Amino acid sequence: MRFFHHFLTQCYPHHPLKQEEIWTHEIPCIAHNHEFLMHAILGFAASELGRTRAEGSVVAAAMNHRVKAIRALKKRLAEASSARLTHEEANALVATCFVLTFQSVSLDDGLAEYMTFIRGILIVGMQMAFRGIKPVFETLLDDKQNELLAPLMEGMPLIERGWVDGAVEAIAKLRPLCVDEIEVEYHGQLLAIAETLYTSSFDGNIQGQLEGAIILLHTHWIALAQIMAFITERERDVREKHPSPEDDRMDPGFVRWLKYLNARVDGEHQMYNRWPIWVDGQLDQDLTFFGRRS
Template identity: 40%
Template sequence: MAEYMSFIRGIIIVAIAVYCRGAGGRLMFARFLEDEREKKVLEPHMRELPLIERAWAEGALEGVEGLRALVDGVEGREVERGYWELIGEIARMLLVSSWKAYLALSEHYKWWMMLPHDKFQRLVDPNNQVAILLGAHWIALQQIMAPICEAEEKCATKMPQRSPEAGISVGIIRWLKYLNAQVDREHAAYNRWPRWVEAQLDRDRGFFGRTR
């Protein structure tokens, strides 16, 4: 987990540095620099997206809420609590508006990328079971949001300085499997929902609406 998350974050930071130096070209993850402009372009196309299956959203919210005891008011876990609050907002918005859920997911990406290094290290510590659980829920959320994320990708060509590949990733199933496998017996009860998501994807990769 540490190697993968550090690698992805490194790509984003280097890309932004190149962009800020005026190197030209299209910037993947441009949302971090041009958030308001992106919203204006995307909103007309995504505002009326249908909600995902209610049972999926309710399951996600129940799963995230189930982590409350591990982070809420626990001294020394302020970073984990921030992580939990952000993914909780994504889950709540899935019951309200797919567009708002997308915006909440974008906010999480920005928060994750801008974390100071010492706090980022807490979230990729392989001995931090709470961080592993949060990561599993985050990736599982992206899997059930496949139709929303794919709708965003289809809009990418309408945006200046963005490539079609610049949309939020729907996640990596193998990474979800890896995170689920790292949860120890003591914390297994907290990870039922991400395991359920993994099981559905094992049966049918397109179960949640993924088309590619």
């Protein structure tokens, strides 16, 4: 009960934008009907509690609920092509993917699962569109999120040029290491985002075993997201309500992934990873160096 209450009052997801009432009313009302959603909610809330309370039992409960949520989610998705998908269940599935995505940020090695559940949101969302099922999240599959942010982005200054120069130079140097098609595509997208920051902060805004170029691309992606922190702060301004903070400590969020992955860059590739290490170093000294993260 403590976990469920914490979710309702403190740690419901802030995406999709301006959907706080959905997260604190509609989603909790259907959670008891769907095992995957209930376990996802309890696991995420336990992870957030574990961040502020050093209780081993809370951390264990967080992972236990997460495992159960993922197991139940996989089982239902495997049946999705043949079994009838109701309006309530479809929305429960997409909500589960959102909650598991947010919890992934709390895990040192959660990047792969973060990307998996982002993909899950898109897959379930497309299935809903194909079947004519209306999402309970009104801004799920359209451009409304950009429309909500646009007024807050008007007149926003460009990111400090030196930071962008460092990002572009470091990412460009990774190109010779990218051999596979997916690596080349990943690199191209990452470089394009960084180069866009020279002219527009808003247009540059982004939301298994890893090795070689892929790890480097990941470290540069996460580092790039850090220098854009003051842009993503604007998402908080869109929210219609905010949880009342129980303490003033900030969650490092993606930064824990940066540190985790930086440590896994082998000696052969360290020369390509100097910029992400520099970004991590600035954040070690001051977590708000590039902007406050909520």
